[in-house]
Amino acid sequence: MAHSAVGHDDHHHPQSFFERWFFSTNHKDIGTLYLGFSFIMFVIGAFMSVLIRLELAQPGIQYIRPEIFNQLTTVHALVMIFGGVMPAFVGLANWMIPLQIGAPDMALPRMNNWSFWLLPVAFSLLLLTFLLPGGAPAGGWTLYPPLSLQGGYNVAFTVFAIHVAGISSIMGAINIIATVLNMRAPGIDLLKMPIFCWAWLITAFLLIAVMPVLAGAVTMLLTDKFFGTSFFNAAGGGDPVMFQHIFWFFGHPEVYIMILPAFGVVSEIIPTFSRKPLFGYQAMVYATAAIAFLSFIVWAHHMFTVGMPLGGEIYFMFATMLISIPTGVKVFNWVSTMWRGSLTFEAPMLWSVAFVILFTIGGFSGLMLAIVAADFQYHDTYFVVAHFHYVLVTGAVFALIAAVYYWWPKWTGRMYSEKWAKVHFWWSIVFVNLLFFPQHFLGLAGMPRRIPDYSVAFADWNLISSIGAFGMFATPFMMAAILLSSLRNGEKAEARSWEGARGLEWTLPSPAPAHTFTTPPTIRPGDLAHDDIAQPTSDRLYQSDSQIHGIEQQRQRAKRTALWRRDRSMSETPATTPSRSAGLPRLIGVAVVVFLLTFSLVPLYRIACEKVFGVRLERGPGSEASTGAASGKRTVRVEFDGGVNSRLPWSFHPEQLTMDVVPGELNEALYFARNDSQQAVVGSAVPSVAPARASGFFSKTECFCFTAQTLQAGETRDMPVRFIVDPDLPPEIRTITLSYTFYRNDALSDRLAPAATSEGAHAAP
Secondary structure (H helix, E strand, O other): OOOOOOOOOOOOOOOOHHHHHHHOOOHHHHHHHHHHHHHHHHHHHHHHHHHHHHHHOOOOOOOOOHHHHHHHHHHHHHHHHHHHHHHHHHHHHHHHHHHHHOOOOOOOHHHHHHHHHHHHHHHHHHHHHHHOOOOOOOOOOOOOOOHHHOOOOHHHHHHHHHHHHHHHHHHHHHHHHHHHHHOOOOOOOHHHOOHHHHHHHHHHHHHHHHHHHHHHHHHHHHHHHHOOOOOOOHHHOOOHHHHHHHHHHHHHHHHHHHHHHHHHHHHHHHHHHHOOOOOOHHHHHHHHHHHHHHHHHOHHHHHHHHOOOHHHHHHHHHHHHHOHHHHHHHHHHHHHHHOOOOOOOOHHHHHHHHHHHHHHHHHHHHHHHHOHHHHHHHOOEHHHHHHHHHHHHHHHHHHHHHHHHHHHHHHHOEOOOHHHHHHHHHHHHHHHHHHHHHHHHHHHOOOEOOOOOOOHHHHHHHHHHHHHHHHHOOHHHHHHHHHHHHHHHOOEOOOOOOOOOOOHHHHOOOOOOOOOOOOOOOOOOOOOOOHHHOOOOOOOOOOOOOOOOHHHHHHHHHHHHHHHHHHHHHHHOHHHOOOHHHHHHHHHHHHHHHHHHHHHHHHHHHHHHHHHHOOOHHHOOOOHHHHOOOOOOOOEEEEEEEEEOOOOOEEEEEOOOEEEEOOOOEEEEEEEEEEOOOOOEEEEEEEEEEOHHHHHHEEEEEEHHHOOEEEOOOOEEEEEEEEEEOOOOOOOOOEEEEEEEEEEOHHHHHHHHHHHHHHHHHHOO
16 A cells, blocks of 8 residues: 555565574464464364264263273363464464554564464473373363372373463463554554454453463462372362362453454454444443453352352352343444444355354353352253353354454465355354254253263264264364465455455555565554544545445545544534543443442342342351351350260360350361270260250251261271351350260161171181
8 A cells, every 4th residue: 555564575585494484573474373283273172072072972982981081071172272262363463463553563573483382382292191101181171189180190291281381372462462552553542453452452461360370270280299289189188179269260261361352353354244333342342341350250150069158159140140241242232233234244254143143142051050050950061061162162263264264365365265165154054053052952951071971861962963073073174175275276365355344454465565564554544444533634635545446435535525524623622522541441440330230239139039039148158147247246155065975985075175256157176086996886976055045046067967977996087067156146145065975876886897797707817
């Protein structure tokens, strides 16, 4: 274009293949490397999924041993998430962000090269675990202990692979933030950037925030395995549930790390093929920021079944539902952009419309999982598998495919066969729904996930799902054939490859030169993708590209005239010009309001339950009263006592004599028991609470008195009791005594005696 610096010839010596692809710091080459690596990882991950579905096509163990099946499910997820989706979007960011903001390259080009080449190292470490004794990791991609620690050296390989991939992600995120904040061309303010750049800017901050959290979690796994720590070992005082909290504090933002760039892609494509500006540009920016913020405060909806307090469940349920609001804003704006637009359905638009529809299905199933009562039914079933595959495959992966079809002419200068691209689309739509939609029914019927065998009752839907998987496996090869064929036989692409395309990247020739925007471009009307943000002047009118048809020239002239008149009237009344500097305070204000709203929903829900249904939530253990918030500074002394009757040869006593507790808080006390006899004895404890009036306000949530206790000869045991004193305890009661008396359980003890005698007889020489 006449007004843009489109690049210059490379005056340096010709680069060899090795120099260009291994040492390049050019953002276009590195973006291509990311996309190529991602394609390889997608093929590897898809092959694993075909093996998984081959085993699940029929009930019974067919082809794959259970331990190999678990390894495939674990590595499949790690490869697809960290090796497929994330690097692909980083590749798009490398290619397009400098072109969209008028930057000559990424801000840190050498670090850009380094961040890519860490990825092959990371996934070589991960895939090499299949060759280790004991095989690859088999504890699921969430790496929950203690199962994830049962392997051998694969634990170390997996942890180091995650560390290296995480370093790559953090370096890439830093580079994107530095590029967007410091290298925009003059005239491109933050609220004039394309939505794709905004989506990646917010995603980069998410990456920097949560990747160190994952690194800390897997490092603690490593030290538990090899260095004797007990972060997640209950026998050593650790808590395996703590790992779940740490992991999902990373894991839920990770979902949005994969989907926010997809939102950005779709927000570029739909306006192009609707031939309209994006509806609600600023609302899209604020919605993206709101989604990112909310992603940090909803992690425990993955953990409703671990036994968290009722107040926590209610909070995380409502906070999770809140995410549907900014997400709904996006869907509404995409539909509004298409409304009364001059629509055409080329391949990128088909994939984008499919994204909107199918991602919405995944969003609705996510809302179902946010409901605590429903989640207890759906948790760890194939309903969850269907949900996140609709989000990530028909969401993130479909957006990736749309992006490649959309920008391929700009990258290569060649148009692909539209007919075969549509065949690829319809093939994928049919088989992806065959693959994942039946899994909703399997989950609702109760089929657990991560199992190689299942009841014959689930056979039909599993067979249909497997047929879908076999068909989907062909799609990456179809796409590769279509695109590679275009390099040889495709028509030459114009600078503005799509009639409705707008943005700085479309002012460049196709293919984009190796070096672009070596001098800052001059922003003219029509260059930017949003009509409401262009700033033309009367002496700097945009001259259309000669390749644009006459009707498009007339449309641009009409727009230029309207913009010039509007800007002249605005310059005469500067007081009415909206302040762009107000954007950040608005964004912060929205975030604060949404955050406060999530907390206010808990007491509102409690009030509604009390007034409408007559249910008092605070009376149960684990409710808000259980946090002690309603009890103030009042304390109650609990005294402990214990003993045995004369027929039980045990020693039994409390390990603490008194404890000052706050009503409403969960407390734990320990009793010590030892079998002083020479044979196994079974005892049963009978509790007593004094004074009698206090018994109705003293609740035991865990107690050894609930079941009979068996101690072998000479065995010792610490027996915990967890209890809550009700905040409604009468104020005159200041001391409560909890005592236990153990009695010999004759029936169970007598059953043990013959078994012990028989074992002794067999052991005798």
